[in-house]
Amino acid sequence: MRTAYSVETVRNAERELMARLPEGALMQRAAAGLAAACAQLLGRVAGRVYGSRVVLLVGSGDNGGDALYAGARLARRGAGVTALLLAPERAHGGGLAALRRAGGRTLDAGAAPAAATERIARADLVLDGIVGIGGRGGLRKEAVPLADAAARSRAAVVAVDLPSGVDADTGRVPGDVVRADLTVTFGAHKPGLLIDPAREYAGSVRLVDIGLPLPREGAELEALQHADVARLLPVPAAESDKYRRGVVGIAAGSARYPGAAVLAVAGALRGGAGAVRYVGPAGDAVIARFPETLVSDRGPQRAGRVQAWVVGPGAGDDAATVAQVLAAEVPVLIDADGLRLADADAVRARRAPTLMTPHAGEAAALLGVAREEVEGNRLASVRELAARYGATVLLKGSTTLVAGARGGPVRVNATGTSWLATAGSGDVLSGLAGSLLAAGLSAVDAGSAGAYLHGLAGRFAAQGAPAGAHDVAEAIPRAWRDVRGD
Numbered sequence: 001m002r003t004a005y006s007v008e009t010v011r012n013a014e015r016e017l018m019a020r021l022p023e024g025a026l027m028q029r030a031a032a033g034l035a036a037a038c039a040q041l042l043g044r045v046a047g048r049v050y051g052s053r054v055v056l057l058v059g060s061g062d063n064g065g066d067a068l069y070a071g072a073r074l075a076r077r078g079a080g081v082t083a084l085l086l087a088p089e090r091a092h093g094g095g096l097a098a099l100r101r102a103g104g105r106t107l108d109a110g111a112a113p114a115a116a117t118e119r120i121a122r123a124d125l126v127l128d129g130i131v132g133i134g135g136r137g138g139l140r141k142e143a144v145p146l147a148d149a150a151a152r153s154r155a156a157v158v159a160v161d162l163p164s165g166v167d168a169d170t171g172r173v174p175g176d177v178v179r180a181d182l183t184v185t186f187g188a189h190k191p192g193l194l195i196d197p198a199r200e201y202a203g204s205v206r207l208v209d210i211g212l213p214l215p216r217e218g219a220e221l222e223a224l225q226h227a228d229v230a231r232l233l234p235v236p237a238a239e240s241d242k243y244r245r246g247v248v249g250i251a252a253g254s255a256r257y258p259g260a261a262v263l264a265v266a267g268a269l270r271g272g273a274g275a276v277r278y279v280g281p282a283g284d285a286v287i288a289r290f291p292e293t294l295v296s297d298r299g300p301q302r303a304g305r306v307q308a309w310v311v312g313p314g315a316g317d318d319a320a321t322v323a324q325v326l327a328a329e330v331p332v333l334i335d336a337d338g339l340r341l342a343d344a345d346a347v348r349a350r351r352a353p354t355l356m357t358p359h360a361g362e363a364a365a366l367l368g369v370a371r372e373e374v375e376g377n378r379l380a381s382v383r384e385l386a387a388r389y390g391a392t393v394l395l396k397g398s399t400t401l402v403a404g405a406r407g408g409p410v411r412v413n414a415t416g417t418s419w420l421a422t423a424g425s426g427d428v429l430s431g432l433a434g435s436l437l438a439a440g441l442s443a444v445d446a447g448s449a450g451a452y453l454h455g456l457a458g459r460f461a462a463q464g465a466p467a468g469a470h471d472v473a474e475a476i477p478r479a480w481r482d483v484r485g486d
């Protein structure tokens with residue numbers, strides 16, 4: 001399990017650890033890890049460290065200090081290192097002295113802007129130490145020309161702890177920001193490194209262990225890995241039968257959108273339930289494609305036993321079916337039209353788990369805000385929805401977030417690919433996650449393991465070329481095998 005911690009938690013852990021260590025020890029650990037990552041990258045982009053050109057963008061806090069000490073280490077290995085100082089009088093004193101002792105140079109970026117941007121243009125590597133977890137409100141204007149020059153340069157850009165300008169705790173990007181190829185982060189991942197839109201600016205992320213004591217239960221975010229998902233996936237035992245494996249009911253599709261029913265069933269059949277029961281007007285289309293489906297046209301209440309329901313994909317305006325499903329005392333996944341048709345009080349009154357799966361537009365409608373507001377504040381939005389509905393909420397998108405009904409760490413999933421932005425792929429996810437619910441997973445586990453498999457399946461289906469939603473469903477078994485190492 002990968003975890004991310006808030007700035008406040010990181011700072012508290014840092015204080016606790018610093019009290020036990022000699023002064024400056026933590027920064028040295030950070031700088032050593034940073035310099036090692038930079039040396040490795042320089043090997044790739046410049047062939048070697050010796051003789052390479054390294055430029056440090058240095059702000060006024062400890063983030064700049066990390067960059068200066070790492071620059072000193074690279075200078076000792078023969079790199080030509082220049083520190084561009086945004087606030088020369090406030091730059092980290094110890095770091096400056098170390099860099100100069102190692103033969104590095106400094107330049108006042110404000111006093112010599114042309115020389116500064118020219119250095120960046122000719123660099124092999126740029127280290128962004130403008131601002132880290134102490135940053136507020138996007139890059140300040142004096143730093144913007146340096147960030148722009150770094151973006152134009154052919155140099156590899158390494159962000160120190162965070163790309164300067166992103167919001168560490170939320171993943172918001174409130175203004176101008178540095179775009180990195182690699183982010184070397186210290187002690188713990190910060191939420192902004194895992195949540196869009198900020199995540200996009202971090203490039204690949206490497207964690208340097210500096211020994212921060214961080215309790216698992218204090219995490220803001222959790223990201224499942226293969227081994228975690230493998231432990232969650234239901235596997236039939238020798239004496240299993242289809243009912244013990246779970247029956248998932250799919251109440252989806254309409255005369256206008258029969259395909260949504262087919263795709264939700266396609267996902268559900270690959271989700272681990274022992275049987276899929278379909279209820280609705282698209283039974284013929286479902287049976288034609290998936291003859292193993294148990295089809296009923298008698299409505300959810302008289303369809304027979306199910307252990308979990310999926311309601312909403314392509315449902316049109318069928319509010320009655322949504323209300324009937326919500327009245328069932330088994331876990332329910334609500335997607336697409338179902339989100340619009342569900343009565344909020346009925347959702348809140350439910351005693352069995354509820355999993356809502358909106359994309360940003362649907363989440364915005366539920367919250368009564370603009371879509372951009374949700375896209376820019378994904379973490380706050382998913383938490384707010386979960387609290388309002390007393391339900392687990394899975395917010396879809398390039399990084400999918402799953403917030404539990406009772407708070408706790410939010411799960412983040414990044415296995416997806418933008419090829420998944422194709423009509424109907426959400427229907428496949430709803431069937432898949434509903435099937436996991438029927439197999440007995442909690443709403444948070446079903447949502448996050450479902451998103452994980454769906455994302456992987458999307459990658460396998462696409463492999464760099466467009467794929468349809470049915471291709472994604474067909475690739476789910478491959479994603480299972482990959483996760484389980486079979």
Ligand SMILES: NC(=O)C1=CN([C@@H]2O[C@H](COP(=O)(O)OP(=O)(O)OC[C@H]3O[C@@H](n4cnc5c(N)ncnc54)[C@H](O)[C@@H]3O)[C@@H](O)[C@H]2O)[C@@H](O)CC1
Nearest residue numbers: 014027030060061062063131132133134135136138140161
């Ligand atoms: N907390 C920890 O556990 C550790 C922190 N370290 C480093 O220390 C950093 C935090 O240092 P600080 O607390 O000094 O904070 P930062 O260096 O992140 O930023 C604070 C400074 O930046 C300025 N600033 C704030 N917002 C800005 C903006 N939008 N644009 C430009 N300048 C802005 C402030 O005036 C202040 O001087 C971490 O990100 C990390 O790089 C590491 O050395 C090791 C351990």
Ligand SMILES: Nc1ncnc2c1ncn2[C@@H]1O[C@H](COP(=O)(O)OP(=O)(O)O)[C@@H](O)[C@H]1O
Nearest residue numbers: 396397398416417418420421423424425426427
């Ligand atoms: N840019 C993206 N990167 C990764 N995954 C994405 C991206 N855009 C969408 N997805 C995923 O694709 C699926 C689309 O679902 P949804 O928006 O409900 O589409 P539809 O209603 O057409 O089925 C979701 O699982 C979502 O997380």
Ligand SMILES: [K+]
Nearest residue numbers: 128131162164
């Ligand atoms: K930074």
